[in-house]
Amino acid sequence: MRGISFIRQFVEIGLAIAIAPLFSGWIAQCRAWMQSRSAPLLWQPFRMLRKLFHKEVALATDASPLFRATPYVLFGTMVLAAGIIPSLVTDLPFARVADSIALIGLFATARVFLSLAAMDIGTAFGTLGARREMMIGFLAEPALLMVLFNAFLLYGKTALPSLVEGSSAPRSVVDPSVIFAAVAFVMVLLAENARIPIDNPATHLELTMIHESMILEYSGRHLALVEWASSLKLFNYACMGFALFVPWGIATHGADGGVPLLMAVAALIGKLVIAGAALALIESLSAKLRIFRAPEYLAMSFLLAVLGLLVHLLQGA
Amino acid sequence: MNFLQTISEETASLAANGLRFILMLVAIWMILGLLGWFRPHSIRYVARALFPIGALVCLGVAVLAGIFLATGHEPEVLVLPLGLPDLPFHLRLDVLSSFFLLLLGLAAAGISTFAAGYFRSGEGSAPALLGLQYHVFLTAMAMVMLADDAYLFMVAWETMALSSYFLVTSHHRIPEIRMAGFLYLVMAHVGAICILLCFGVLQGGSWQFTFDAMRGASLTPFLATTAFLLALVGFGAKAGLVPMHVWLPEAHPAAPSPVSAMMSGIMLKTAIYGILRISFDLLHVRLWWWGVLLIFLGLFSGIFGAIFAAVQTDMKRLLAYSSIENIGLIFTGIGLSILFETCNLHLFAALALSAALIHALNHSLFKSLLFLVTGSVLHATQTRNLGKLGGLIRRMPWVATLALVGTLSIAGLPPFNGFVSEWLLLQSFLFTPQIPHAFLNMLIPLGAAAMALIVALAAYVMVKFYGVIFLGQPREASLVNAHDANWLECLGLGWLALGCILIGVLPQFALGAAAKVTQNLLNQSVASGSTVWFIAPIAPEQASYSGLILLFGIVGVVGVTFVLVRLLAHGRVRRTPAWDCGYPWQTPRMQDTAEGFGQPIRHMFGIFFRMERDMPAPTDSVPRYRIYLEDRLWRGIYLPIARGVQGLADAVSVLQGGRLSIYLLYSFVTLLALLVFVL
Numbered sequence: 004m005r006g007i008s009f010i011r012q013f014v015e016i017g018l019a020i021a022i023a024p025l026f027s028g029w030i031a032q033c034r035a036w037m038q039s040r041s042a043p044l045l046w047q048p049f050r051m052l053r054k055l056f057h058k059e060v061a062l063a064t065d066a067s068p069l070f071r072a073t074p075y076v077l078f079g080t081m082v083l084a085a086g087i088i089p090s091l092v093t094d095l096p097f098a099r100v101a102d103s104i105a106l107i108g109l110f111a112t113a114r115v116f117l118s119l120a121a122m123d124i125g126t127a128f129g130t131l132g133a134r135r136e137m138m139i140g141f142l143a144e145p146a147l148l149m150v151l152f153n154a155f156l157l158y159g160k161t162a163l164p165s166l167v168e169g170s171s172a173p174r175s176v177v178d179p180s181v182i183f184a185a186v187a188f189v190m191v192l193l194a195e196n197a198r199i200p201i202d203n204p205a206t207h208l209e210l211t212m213i214h215e216s217m218i219l220e221y222s223g224r225h226l227a228l229v230e231w232a233s234s235l236k237l238f239n240y241a242c243m244g245f246a247l248f249v250p251w252g253i254a255t256h257g258a259d260g261g262v263p264l265l266m267a268v269a270a271l272i273g274k275l276v277i278a279g280a281a282l283a284l285i286e287s288l289s290a291k292l293r294i295f296r297a298p299e300y301l302a303m304s305f306l307l308a309v310l311g312l313l314v315h316l317l318q319g320a
Numbered sequence: 321m322n323f324l325q326t327i328s329e330e331t332a333s334l335a336a337n338g339l340r341f342i343l344m345l346v347a348i349w350m351i352l353g354l355l356g357w358f359r360p361h362s363i364r365y366v367a368r369a370l371f372p373i374g375a376l377v378c379l380g381v382a383v384l385a386g387i388f389l390a391t392g393h394e395p396e397v398l399v400l401p402l403g404l405p406d407l408p409f410h411l412r413l414d415v416l417s418s419f420f421l422l423l424l425g426l427a428a429a430g431i432s433t434f435a436a437g438y439f440r441s442g443e444g445s446a447p448a449l450l451g452l453q454y455h456v457f458l459t460a461m462a463m464v465m466l467a468d469d470a471y472l473f474m475v476a477w478e479t480m481a482l483s484s485y486f487l488v489t490s491h492h493r494i495p496e497i498r499m500a501g502f503l504y505l506v507m508a509h510v511g512a513i514c515i516l517l518c519f520g521v522l523q524g525g526s527w528q529f530t531f532d533a534m535r536g537a538s539l540t541p542f543l544a545t546t547a548f549l550l551a552l553v554g555f556g557a558k559a560g561l562v563p564m565h566v567w568l569p570e571a572h573p574a575a576p577s578p579v580s581a582m583m584s585g586i587m588l589k590t591a592i593y594g595i596l597r598i599s600f601d602l603l604h605v606r607l608w609w610w611g612v613l614l615i616f617l618g619l620f621s622g623i624f625g626a627i628f629a630a631v632q633t634d635m636k637r638l639l640a641y642s643s644i645e646n647i648g649l650i651f652t653g654i655g656l657s658i659l660f661e662t663c664n665l666h667l668f669a670a671l672a673l674s675a676a677l678i679h680a681l682n683h684s685l686f687k688s689l690l691f692l693v694t695g696s697v698l699h700a701t702q703t704r705n706l707g708k709l710g711g712l713i714r715r716m717p718w719v720a721t722l723a724l725v726g727t728l729s730i731a732g733l734p735p736f737n738g739f740v741s742e743w744l745l746l747q748s749f750l751f752t753p754q755i756p757h758a759f760l761n762m763l764i765p766l767g768a769a770a771m772a773l774i775v776a777l778a779a780y781v782m783v784k785f786y787g788v789i790f791l792g793q794p795r796e797a798s799l800v801n802a803h804d805a806n807w808l809e810c811l812g813l814g815w816l817a818l819g820c821i822l823i824g825v826l827p828q829f830a831l832g833a834a835a836k837v838t839q840n841l842l843n844q845s846v847a848s849g850s851t852v853w854f855i856a857p858i859a860p861e862q863a864s865y866s867g868l869i870l871l872f873g874i875v876g877v878v879g880v881t882f883v884l885v886r887l888l889a890h891g892r893v894r895r896t897p898a899w900d901c902g903y904p905w906q907t908p909r910m911q912d913t914a915e916g917f918g919q920p921i922r923h924m925f926g927i928f929f930r931m932e933r934d935m936p937a938p939t940d941s942v943p944r945y946r947i948y949l950e951d952r953l954w955r956g957i958y959l960p961i962a963r964g965v966q967g968l969a970d971a972v973s974v975l976q977g978g979r980l981s982i983y984l985l986y987s988f989v990t991l992l993a994l995l996v997f998v999l
Binding site for chain 2: 056057059060061062063064065067069075076078079080082083086097099100101102104105108109111112114115118119122123124125126127128129130131133134135137138140141142143144145146147148149152155156159160161162164165209219220223224227228295298305309312313316
């Protein structure tokens with residue numbers, strides 16, 4: 004039994020590593036269609052990764068070991084997170100390693116490492132990006148925690164497998180607090196993954212950059228790993244959202260064997276396709292905010308989550 | 321087999337006589353302090369020889385306290401024939417004091433080792449004086465934790481305050497340092513008076529000042545509240561709880577770095593110990609709103625400390641404000657525990673108290689580590705100003721690596737230790753909806769959000785701290801001469817960093833130690849659901865965390881990725897100048913400064929500051945930007961009080977005419993008045 008669950012664990016991690024760039028590619032494709040541009044291929048991100056892995060690294064003279072280690076640490080934390088989040092099955096050996104709160108901590112580790120690496124060379128844009136990224140981080144974390152608090156109030160757990168099992172239980176009406184929490188979560192997802200309206204992943208204007216300005220000095224295989232880690236982060240956030248709000252199709256405890264697993268893969272791909280199109284729609288419809296509007300945007304997300312909390316508590320009272 | 325038996329017998333005898341052995345070790349500290357006077361000016365003798373012995377003694381204290389904690393004996397008591405005629409010194413070693421002695425021993429072992437390599441001749445006081453004050457300080461802190469009567473407690477408490485005052489002012493020729501010392505002394509004594517009054521209330525009319533008598537006294541809720549509030553003010557002033565925090569950011573930068581580390585890492589915890597001793601051991605009545613008050617003060621201190629830390633430009637002031645933040649988190653945990661306990665949710669009370677205890681232990685390790693790091697940086701660069709540092713990771717690789725561990729720990733990132741306690745605290749926040757107060761139910765989840773904000777702000781602050789000091793380009797030309805710390809310093813730092821990592825990956829042991837304390841204070845503990853791999857404070861399916869697997873996981877994935885990238889891609893690296901989007905003229909001055917890093921915080925939390933800013937005019941040939949930030953509470957509370965005291969003193973000084981005949985008249989009138997009164 005243990006052996007099988009380990010196999011499932013590695014299937015899930017492998018699938019995450021493979022799908023994540025495709026998910027980013029799908030969003031880019033949808034965005035291009037919606038904006039009446041000719042779309043890049045779905046596997047364009049893989050082509051770019053391949054190109055980057057075959058280039059030599061142009062490393063700044065003053066780069067310290069921290070700078071060189073960070074891409075690996077980023078990739079490592081994101082792969083590990085992909086193994087912890089139950090995107091296909093809930094009965095995973097790694098799933099108990101971190102609950103949803105610890106998962107936020109894991110993402111924070113990646114963020115701090117990237118910010119430190121951005122400050123390492125000592126360029127103007129790197130430090131600017133690091134400061135902004137950490138700012139977005141401390142604004143987004145309370146909102147994200149409130150979302151998880153909502154989930155905890157509903158299901159009494161913060162461990163993600165238990166949350167999936169709790170939220171996939173059939174019920175007649177949707178709790179209104181779930182809707183508030185889901186909207187808040189999507190807002191945090193956009194902010195944390197450097198998407199419009201907080202940051203533009205396709206920008207070429209350095210002064211408005213957040214994420215991109217932190218990785219300006221990376222090249223070659225280092226850049227490839229950072230890019231891969233970024234797409235994994237987006238994938239992880241999406242899977243966390245699925246686990247919290249739309250857990251249908253995830254093979255829960257007891258549903259062993261190949262058929263539920265294949266069903267779960269199909270469900271995951273279906274959800275990713277829809278979520279990617281929705282994200283592209285949101286990004287096409289909104290404009291990037293000025294950096295000093297970011298606190299308002301994230302405060303909005305925080306308030307929505309708190310509203311969900313209050314709705315739930317008032318219902319109970 | 322015999323050998324094992326001997327060991328277990330030895331351990332048993334050590335445990336049974338723990339208090340006596342610890343007292344002996346504490347006495348060795350005093351002897352070490354006095355031995356320094358044989359060669360008072362020799363750094364080699366005092367620092368390099370005596371301090372390492374002191375560090376070994378610290379280790380011994382930690383081991384003894386750990387054994388006592390692990391074996392979980394009944395409290396040991398001892399009466400020393402010292403002190404007042406009818407009140408000899410009562411000593412007691414119980415689970416709570418052994419936990420804090422363990423904390424003291426672990427942190428002080430690292431600090432003393434570092435101090436052995438840190439002190440240089442010709443700086444501040446004579447080495448022997450420094451050694452004496454340092455070891456008296458250590459002794460006094462240990463005695464605070466062992467005291468079992470109010471008299472010994474106050475003697476030890478005051479000795480601690482005075483010895484640390486002398487250590488703070490060891491560079492007393494600098495006026496700012498004298499001022500900082502004075503402020504510290506005033507706050508320490510205001511606090512001590514409150515604690516003294518608190519003991520006065522606690523004895524409950526029996527006029528017995530042993531803690532045993534106080535445990536037996538039955539207080540009305542009103543008297544208990546009075547005692548609690550007095551203890552809160554008294555210990556809060558020592559811990560640096562807002563609004564009694566003003567001395568902390570002044571005194572910590574003034575002191576030599578090992579002393580700052582001791583004060584921040586250990587001395588603040590004696591206040592935590594005091595508040596726990598009084599509210600959970602000596603008082604039997606607890607009211608729910610005490611907990612709410614503590615949560616509120618704790619969270620406010622946390623946010624306040626984090627925000628002010630983010631705008632500091634002096635590295636030690638930054639850490640001092642960060643101490644205020646961490647103390648806030650500890651107080652929040654204690655408050656939650658009181659609240660849960662008064663609502664009969666004992667398991668959650670134990671969870672919150674464990675979180676507070678583990679955070680106290682963690683803070684003593686990583687904050688000491690970082691203060692010591694600032695000491696090494698100060699010796700290497702002669703400046704505490706963040707605006708004149710940068711790029712030290714290339715000059716001081718050892719210190720930078722060990723500082724990175726401390727930075728990641730204090731930023732609350734897994735798999736390091738700071739994360740464990742913050743995670744436990746957040747977990748205990750989750751259960752607040754079960755409190756049977758409808759209004760609190762809705763309010764306290766916001767506390768969890770405030771806590772998340774504090775933790776995330778702490779990460780911001782630490783990225784600033786580490787990034788500005790160690791990363792980037794050197795902001796001053798003189799930094800190329802910076803040198804790494806010597807081996808004793810690195811050993812001390814390494815010990816503390818090891819502690820941070822071990823508690824982070826194996827939190828079971830810290831949780832087990834805290835469980836002993838909560839079992840003792842609350843008859844409840846949370847360690848039951850934990851295994852070798854996981855900690856699960858309430859139930860495994862509810863929430864669990866494993867630092868060990870997380871560390872293995874990250875290291876494993878990183879290793880595999882590294883090998884795969886090396887096999888499949890090539891490993892060529894070309895060193896070039898930094899690209900920076902092709903801008904050709906890059907200078908170190910184009911990096912973010914410490915002020916720049918504070919800018920978003922000033923923008924968002926402007927209401928906390930009183931700001932004076934001079935902008936350069938466009939026509940200035942030498943443009944200067946100056947910004948001065950001040951705590952609003954300083955003008956809001958402290959200066960009015962100071963003015964009031966001054967005014968009162970001026971009013972009274974009318975009596976002091978300076979003429980002998982007038983003074984004789986005063987005596988005569990007083991005598992007359994007394995006579996009238998008596999007759």
